[in-house]
Amino acid sequence: MKVLGINALFHDPAAALVIDGETVAAAEEERFSRRKHGKRPVPFSAWELPELAARWCLEEAGLHISDVDAVAYSYDPALARPAEEMGLDDPWDHLRQTYAQRAPGFLAAALPGLDPGAVQFVPHHVAHAASAGLASPHAADADVLVLDGRGESASHLAGHYDGGRLDVLATQELPHSLGLLYETVTDHLGFLRSSDEFKVMALASYGKPRFLDELRRAVYATGDGGFHTEPIDWQGLVKRRAADEEWTADHADLAASVQARLEEVLLELVGWLHEQTGSKTLTLAGGVALNCVANTRLFTDSPYDDVWVQPAAGDAGTALGSALHVAQAGGESTSPMPGADLGRSWDDAELENKLRTARVPFERPQDVAEEVAECLAADGVVAWFQGRSEYGPRALGHRSLLAHPGHERNLERLNDVKGREQFRPVAPMVREERARDIFSGGPLPSPHMLFVHDVAPEWRDRIPAVVHVDGTARVQTVSADDEPLVARMLEGFERRTGLPVVVNTSLNTAGRPMVDDPRDALECFGSAPVDLLAIGPFVVRRPGGRA
Numbered sequence: 001m002k003v004l005g006i007n008a009l010f011h012d013p014a015a016a017l018v019i020d021g022e023t024v025a026a027a028e029e030e031r032f033s034r035r036k037h038g039k040r041p042v043p044f045s046a047w048e049l050p051e052l053a054a055r056w057c058l059e060e061a062g063l064h065i066s067d068v069d070a071v072a073y074s075y076d077p078a079l080a081r082p083a084e085e086m087g088l089d090d091p092w093d094h095l096r097q098t099y100a101q102r103a104p105g106f107l108a109a110a111l112p113g114l115d116p117g118a119v120q121f122v123p124h125h126v127a128h129a130a131s132a133g134l135a136s137p138h139a140a141d142a143d144v145l146v147l148d149g150r151g152e153s154a155s156h157l158a159g160h161y162d163g164g165r166l167d168v169l170a171t172q173e174l175p176h177s178l179g180l181l182y183e184t185v186t187d188h189l190g191f192l193r194s195s196d197e198f199k200v201m202a203l204a205s206y207g208k209p210r211f212l213d214e215l216r217r218a219v220y221a222t223g224d225g226g227f228h229t230e231p232i233d234w235q236g237l238v239k240r241r242a243a244d245e246e247w248t249a250d251h252a253d254l255a256a257s258v259q260a261r262l263e264e265v266l267l268e269l270v271g272w273l274h275e276q277t278g279s280k281t282l283t284l285a286g287g288v289a290l291n292c293v294a295n296t297r298l299f300t301d302s303p304y305d306d307v308w309v310q311p312a313a314g315d316a317g318t319a320l321g322s323a324l325h326v327a328q329a330g331g332e333s334t335s336p337m338p339g340a341d342l343g344r345s346w347d348d349a350e351l352e353n354k355l356r357t358a359r360v361p362f363e364r365p366q367d368v369a370e371e372v373a374e375c376l377a378a379d380g381v382v383a384w385f386q387g388r389s390e391y392g393p394r395a396l397g398h399r400s401l402l403a404h405p406g407h408e409r410n411l412e413r414l415n416d417v418k419g420r421e422q423f424r425p426v427a428p429m430v431r432e433e434r435a436r437d438i439f440s441g442g443p444l445p446s447p448h449m450l451f452v453h454d455v456a457p458e459w460r461d462r463i464p465a466v467v468h469v470d471g472t473a474r475v476q477t478v479s480a481d482d483e484p485l486v487a488r489m490l491e492g493f494e495r496r497t498g499l500p501v502v503v504n505t506s507l508n509t510a511g512r513p514m515v516d517d518p519r520d521a522l523e524c525f526g527s528a529p530v531d532l533l534a535i536g537p538f539v540v541r542r543p544g545g546r547a
């Protein structure tokens with residue numbers, strides 16, 4: 001069975017293709033359209049579809065849309081209720097619902113040859129749940145917790161996967177929403193709603209949770225698997241920050257308070273879930289599951305032995321989840337996703353061709369991993385473009401910006417390349433076998449950068465660029481079996497410097513989506529102070545750079 005999954009309605013439009021239960025391709029529209037998050041998260045954009053991503057998924061598998069058995073759309077308008085009935089202040093939500101109802105027609109127009117009757121609506125949180133339970137290696141027996149801003153009329157799902165089948169145990173209806181709570185405080189703190197929530201998480205580590213009592217009164221678990229979020233007078237707690245205003249201790253304290261309360265409520269929710277099932281594994285999806293700090297708290301303080309998080313935990317992941325769900329419902333057994341590298345790639349000859357067309361001087365060193373290790377050891381910044389691009393917001397060694405972790409100012413240097421706030425951390429990558437020497441307090445291995453770990457005190461001064469203000473780091477572990485080239489590069493760097501860690505952050509410049517194709521890579525290299533571009537087996541050097 002061939003199923004094309006589509007996420008379109010709210011934000012992060014994406015497409016995914018599942019054939020005979022196997023994940024063949026998945027990509028976000030932003031990587032093609034070069035528009036961050038694909039579109040603005042407003043009702044007026046709800047009709048926009050991930051056309052480019054969908055066409056690429058089909059092309060990747062050599063399929064025409066008419067070959068597809070089903071198109072899974074990760075929202076079911078039949079489950080929605082009028083916004084005012086759900087307690088939402090969203091006067092244009094009815095547009096969203098109209099667009100969702102007409103999605104089969106829109107899809108047939110965007111993908112000529114598609115029978116609109118092949119489009120199946122998948123409830124939004126069931127799609128998220130499948131992106132966790134079915135895409136993980138634990139579909140036989142795992143709990144699943146989904147939390148986001150909103151789906152049709154709920155903001156949460158707690159359930160259990162047994163032999164690939166989902167049993168829904170609790171849902172929380174709107175207006176109560178931990179995702180919307182976090183979005184609201186994101187907006188209040190002067191960041192972009194539905195986009196910059198991770199900045200609040202980063203800011204939280206600079207503050208003290210001194211508003212926790214107020215938040216405990218307004219945000220609480222209800223003892224039946226759900227929770228309530230009562231209205232909060234944010235302005236009464238801390239004055240709203242304008243986007244261009246400096247942040248203060250008050251802002252950090254508010255972020256810390258919301259983060260702390262989120263973690264407390266999550267622990268109560270999963271405590272309840274675990275009581276129902278006794279399962280050993282928890283899988284997570286929904287935008288809230290991109291909160292690495294909360295994920296680690298669930299790993300360390302919940303009754304579960306193992307926590308697995310979908311790398312594309314935000315709405316993009318529902319493209320894959322909805323496709324897996326439809327395949328499973330159609331009687332197929334689905335396989336775990338093979339990795340997060342599910343996007344586009346180019347072979348060596350194609351890359352060489354692109355470099356020749358751009359008329360940039362390039363070389364083919366004997367071993368690109370060694371060449372990059374050498375440049376990094378000399379404190380160069382490297383743009384690393386290898387293999388298939390990543391599905392989800394994290395660079396995992398395919399579209400990465402790499403640097404030496406031993407120099408504290410490299411954090412500033414990278415934040416300058418990326419034109420972003422200086423409180424934003426960058427992350428370490430480390431070979432799996434070396435991870436335990438340095439990192440603890442979170443699951444290891446941790447291949448998808450979805451948890452934070454404590455950095456051993458004796459290492460903090462040795463790798464200062466990747467240690468956050470609270471002594472933690474958002475580590476990515478690299479297995480030589482899954483990522484041989486990255487592992488070799490890390491080995492080469494350790495041989496030269498004695499450091500088993502390299503700084504890894506996503507390859508993009510300010511406000512732009514991650515680099516996806518070779519032209520994006522060349523544009524990024526051309527406009528940012530990067531010393532070396534390693535693209536496939538080739539390298540492009542910056543004249544006068546540290547390479």
Ligand SMILES: [Fe+2]
Nearest residue numbers: 148150286315
């Ligand atoms: Fe969602």
